[in-house]
Amino acid sequence: MPQSQHLKLVSSAPHHVAISLENFGVWFGDSCILSGVNAHLPKRGVTVLVGPSGAGKSTLLRALNRISDDMAGLSIQGRAYFEGCEIYAKDCDVTKLRARIGMVFQKPCVFPRSIAQNVLFGLRGVKLSQAQKHDIVEQALRGAALWNDVHARLGERADTLSMGQQQRLCIARALALKPDVLLMDEPTASVDPVSARTIEALMRDLGRTIPVLTVTHNLAQAKRIADHVLFLCEGQLVEAGDAAHMFSNAALPKTQTYLCDEFCEC
Amino acid sequence: MISRAAKEHIFAAATRAALGLSVCILAFLLGAIIVRGAQAISLDFLFMPSRDFGSRGGISYQIFGSLLIVLTAGLIAAPLALGASVYRSEYIKNTAAQRLFDLALYGLNGVPSIIFGLFGLILFVNIFGTGLSWFVGAVILAIMMLPTACMATISAMRGIDTPYRENAYALGLTREQTALRIIIPQSLHGLVTGLLIGLARAIGETAPIMFIATAFSGAGVPSSLAEPVATLPTHILALAQQAADPAALQNAWGASFTLIALVAMFSLAAFFARARLLPLSQR
Ligand SMILES: Nc1ncnc2c1ncn2[C@@H]1O[C@H](COP(=O)(O)OP(=O)(O)OP(=O)(O)O)[C@@H](O)[C@H]1O
Ligand SMILES: [Mg+2]
Numbered sequence: 001m002p003q004s005q006h007l008k009l010v011s012s013a014p015h016h017v018a019i020s021l022e023n024f025g026v027w028f029g030d031s032c033i034l035s036g037v038n039a040h041l042p043k044r045g046v047t048v049l050v051g052p053s054g055a056g057k058s059t060l061l062r063a064l065n066r067i068s069d070d071m072a073g074l075s076i077q078g079r080a081y082f083e084g085c086e087i088y089a090k091d092c093d094v095t096k097l098r099a100r101i102g103m104v105f106q107k108p109c110v111f112p113r114s115i116a117q118n119v120l121f122g123l124r125g126v127k128l129s130q131a132q133k134h135d136i137v138e139q140a141l142r143g144a145a146l147w148n149d150v151h152a153r154l155g156e157r158a159d160t161l162s163m164g165q166q167q168r169l170c171i172a173r174a175l176a177l178k179p180d181v182l183l184m185d186e187p188t189a190s191v192d193p194v195s196a197r198t199i200e201a202l203m204r205d206l207g208r209t210i211p212v213l214t215v216t217h218n219l220a221q222a223k224r225i226a227d228h229v230l231f232l233c234e235g236q237l238v239e240a241g242d243a244a245h246m247f248s249n250a251a252l253p254k255t256q257t258y259l260c261d262e263f264c265e266c
Numbered sequence: 267m268i269s270r271a272a273k274e275h276i277f278a279a280a281t282r283a284a285l286g287l288s289v290c291i292l293a294f295l296l297g298a299i300i301v302r303g304a305q306a307i308s309l310d311f312l313f314m315p316s317r318d319f320g321s322r323g324g325i326s327y328q329i330f331g332s333l334l335i336v337l338t339a340g341l342i343a344a345p346l347a348l349g350a351s352v353y354r355s356e357y358i359k360n361t362a363a364q365r366l367f368d369l370a371l372y373g374l375n376g377v378p379s380i381i382f383g384l385f386g387l388i389l390f391v392n393i394f395g396t397g398l399s400w401f402v403g404a405v406i407l408a409i410m411m412l413p414t415a416c417m418a419t420i421s422a423m424r425g426i427d428t429p430y431r432e433n434a435y436a437l438g439l440t441r442e443q444t445a446l447r448i449i450i451p452q453s454l455h456g457l458v459t460g461l462l463i464g465l466a467r468a469i470g471e472t473a474p475i476m477f478i479a480t481a482f483s484g485a486g487v488p489s490s491l492a493e494p495v496a497t498l499p500t501h502i503l504a505l506a507q508q509a510a511d512p513a514a515l516q517n518a519w520g521a522s523f524t525l526i527a528l529v530a531m532f533s534l535a536a537f538f539a540r541a542r543l544l545p546l547s548q549r
Contacts, residue, residue, distance in 0.1 A: 067432050070359060070431075072361070095439070095440050098436055098437070099438025100438075102436070103436040105429065105432070109427070109429040109433045111430070111447075112451075121434075121447075122437030122438050122439065124447065170433070
């Protein structure tokens with residue numbers, strides 16, 4: 001049956017969806033980290049992924065751009081689609097996929113190069129004039145609210161920056177590639193409150209043009225930035241929906257307790 | 267029953283004795299060579315060719331030949347070690363395959379040097395018909411240096427945190443690009459240190475090169491790849507066989523001193539190269 005074979009490769013998700021998960025699961029060896037996740041990441045807006053420590057939030061994010069591919073014992077269940085194409089299909093060009101799905105990790109990690117070189121790191125293969133390079137660096141650094149801090153010392157080594165500045169540099173590095181989706185794993189965790197607010201504003205801004213999927217443990221922050229909320233617990237997607245709905249009248253009591261910042265027994 | 271404190275004393279004393287003994291042996295050896303050798307050293311000795319099978323004249327061609335062979339060996343070993351290390355560290359993900367690779371390295375490292383000499387003699391000199399050739403000697407020494415260089419490079423690569431790789435992948439870099447731009451620059455200190463330690467060892471080797479690459483007398487500056495050279499260790503061997511002649515013995519001490527000085531130079535270079543090339547993040 002070629003017809004149904006074909007259907008399997010293409011997601012049934014509607015057009016306003018960037019990434020969709022169907023019965024998605026992740027295993028490491030014989031421990032199940034994520035299972036049966038069905039979710040959509042809308043094409044616009046900030047989606048906040050919340051859940052207790054160890055729920056599998058990072059695992060989910062890392063599975064979406066296939067960063068975990070090299071990890072020993074990883075196996076994937078179900079399906080994940082990015083703009084209709086299956087992420088874990090055999091013929092998927094992983095490098096291209098990763099370049100299109102930007103990612104900012106929980107801990108900043110800059111390369112031992114200059115600040116400007118860090119921003120341009122993902123563009124090394126692209127032929128660019130000096131002026132173009134400068135424009136990209138400036139735009140990306142402005143986007144990550146770092147330009148004012150570093151514009152006078154773009155040639156200095158990036159590892160001389162403070163933690164919070166390094167995190168914003170990582171964001172700038174991802175922005176320089178003009179990603180179609182941005183995944184952020186607790187981007188404000190190692191950042192001072194002022195920078196955190198800048199990054200929040202940045203996420204809101206970006207959310208107007210591309211989907212942003214971000215993880216946070218800070219529920220106040222989640223309330224400030226979220227258009228949509230995914231609540232993950234013990235490897236299961238408990239509930240998902242619009243922010244307004246999730247924060248005021250979530251369907252499940254478990255979600256209500258967690259999102260009201262109370263002790264969660266899940 | 268011996269008390270715990272007494273046990274500790276005995277243990278400490280034993281370790282101290284072991285250290286003291288090794289230092290004494292080293293000091294005696296170096297002392298003898300320095301005292302005897304320094305008497306033989308002069309500018310003429312270092313920069314004149316030898317005469318009368320080495321009992322007269324200097325060791326200029328021997329120094330030249332030794333440096334030529336080991337530096338060429340280093341140049342051959344460097345890309346091989348780098349390639350093998352990148353492959354082991356970034357491409358082999360299967361633990362069984364990694365173990366096999368490491369086992370092969372340890373095995374290669376454990377092969378006695380005379381076996382390499384024999385291998386070179388049979389494969390190159392006899393089967394390929396190269397005749398005595400300094401270049402074949404360099405190839406054999408390169409193979410001998412490979413495990414040391416690889417192990418040092420691989421261990422430097424292991425020291426690079428996974429997040430560096432993941433961040434590079436997340437920016438759409440391929441495995442090759444990640445290796446070229448992140449892994450290799452950050453593990454150069456391992457490669458250079460490993461190579462220099464390998465060089466320091468190789469320059470003193472006699473067995474692997476004496477059948478295939480060296481001539482005991484009459485060799486000068488080679489005009490092609492397929493000519494023998496004179497080297498310090500084989501020269502020392504030849505002089506030691508004429509030990510009854512005091513002049514030859516004197517020159518043997520001088521040549522030994524020079525050889526040890528070269529080894530010390532490579533070791534020092536390894537030390538400084540490591541300090542200079544170690545990435546800022548690991549200093
Ligand atoms: N490589 C691995 N092998 C086995 N188990 C793993 C591996 N990586 C993560 N896990 C497990 O998967 C579970 C989810 O981890 P994950 O890092 O996704 O949690 P998280 O929701 O991001 O937590 P946090 O909020 O603390 O960052 C944890 O129980 C963790 O121990
Ligand atoms: Mg996490």
